[in-house]
Amino acid sequence: MKIAVAGGTGWIGRLVVDAVVAAGDTPVVLSRSTGVDLTTGAGLPEALHDVTAVIDVSNVVTLRKRRAIAFFHASTTNLLTAGERAGVVHHVALSIVGSDRVDLGYYLGKRRQEELVLSGKVPASVLRTTQFHEFAAQMLARGGPVVLVPRQLNQPIAAREVAEALVGLARRSTPTGLAPELAGPEMHTMPDLVRGLLRARGERRLVMPVRLPGPVGEAMAGGGLLPAEPGPRGKITFAEWLGGDARTPAPAAHGRDRNAGSHNTPGSDRP
Template structure:
């Protein structure tokens, strides 16, 4: 099978690329580093369609680091439009897209863009499978970097059920190998965690001395994180790699 990966150099995309190749698939990476600016690809001719020639399935794990709802929506709608248009032109048969567990009713900040992406996938011409997953184990270190303020780190109050990015990637490749499902079963991590505790474990594992403080974020975005709404429901499929075990693995180094 020939699989194109939108966002192939990101946290999940690198795992998708490796797993797909290990399973014997031909992979077409789509990212800025490979000459594909997906956000600005719509309406620019057949370059992206040419790259998708012979592709059976697109896995969309593209992303942007922003807390701006407007910026997030613009990015995900633009990427979705480009992939839909080029995919149809190239005869792609299946689009698999990654979203976030529990974002219904949280049309704010980054999540507003993910909801817009889901709508674009669902109304698009390409047969699709939409997978929602919980926050990644890798999210802790990303948050630590963004929340560093001088000698301290500020951590959003959040109850999460984190999952390893490679477990998400494995599920995405499995879904890409199958027929379009529409909405797939949600995928979550094995156990509940506080984001503050996760970051403190990362700091200890890195041998860093850095005070960390939990802060409550305002609005729908902050409430969704603090309430535990983003952990998913009990009927979600659960991966098995805990945050503690992930932190001891090669993926965390």
Template sequence: MKIVVVGGTGLIGTQVIAHLTEAGHDAVAAAPSTGVDTLTGQGVDAALAGADVVVDVSNSPSFADDDVLRFFTTSTRTLLDAGKRAGVRHHVVLSIVGADRNPDSGYLRAKVAQEELVHGGGIPWSVVRATQFFEFAPRIADGATVDGTVRIPPVAFQPIASADVARCVAETAAGEPLDGVVEVAGPQRVRFDEFIRGAIAGDTREVVADPAAPYFGAVLAEDSIVPQGDARLGATAYEDFVAARA
């Protein structure tokens, strides 16, 4: 199958392409660096010509509420319209576990808007919701730093290796459309503040458990960002991830 991976030059996209190529598919990266702009539509029809599946793992360059909503809605509409013209038979989107349970977060509201467009987009679809990636722990700590202190809510957290997310996305893309959602999370459930404290060990910043600390604009409940039902679990433990990178 020809599978176009939008955002195919990024952390997840490059790994998705590698999995699909290894499985014998014609996997093609579509991104601004390859001449494809999903906001303006430039290059989109050419990229999707002959495609069986579109996988969207792209991300907004700005996380400001208005910007991120504009990015995900505009980009998704562009891809769905082009996909219909091209005869695409499966549209796959990477989203976030808990997006629908945290309406105070502008970023997560935008992901829900993206999911809703795909649901009603007229192309068979699948949504893969993932928990946060191990690789993002330092970025989370930076975003949660106030006056030199990292403030993290002491809630349940189940992070995952990006490689395990990419594998799930690739397998979903190569399979039949779900017309539904699959969730994927790491194999270990921990406390958010404790995980970040360990992830930035050696950093001079103190990590403080703060129930009122916002996460992407939302104040979290205990299970806000972990699966509440059945979920596919990644194979990589955090300790193994750290050892492999070392």
């Protein structure tokens, strides 16, 4: 079957496209580079012809509430409207563990996306996942001798495992609604992850933990981004990722096509 990937030219999007191919299905990439603008809906009707399922990993790089909500409202509305008209039978959206509890501006945009998807006319599934192992690499990709890293507790997961989970959901005949939260196998602090990656690369840079002000910073440092209930867990530990996928550089958190997917980092790929 054909599975459309919104944001399929982005970092996580490319992994989802690979997972679609590995599953024996045909990917259809939805991004500006393929003639589709999610924020206006341009190109969507043609792109979704004969598509059975849509996986949305599109993203906007911002921490601002207004911009995040505007992007996710527009892109999700356009995807759902075009999907309904095209006969799409399953819409899968990638979201973030803790986005319903931490009031960061970007997360408020993800909440709006979830609301639209779960109340829409196209049968849907929403998968919340924790931070990716790759977020540590995104922190380093920003450059400079000092790396500012948010103080937060995480249970990170390999992006490759997230991509496979999204495709697995999309291939199901029965959507799940809000799926059980997907997290990694171990708990870490974000500064420790960044330091571990620096050691693995043989680099010397100062890691400076920064706590965001107010309730948002308190929630992130206190476990607000950890899974709230038991659920599926990834198998690849951060140490194992360092010995394998970490050799493939993650893109910088800025300057990407806003239709491109990333994830879990506020203002980058996902929290």
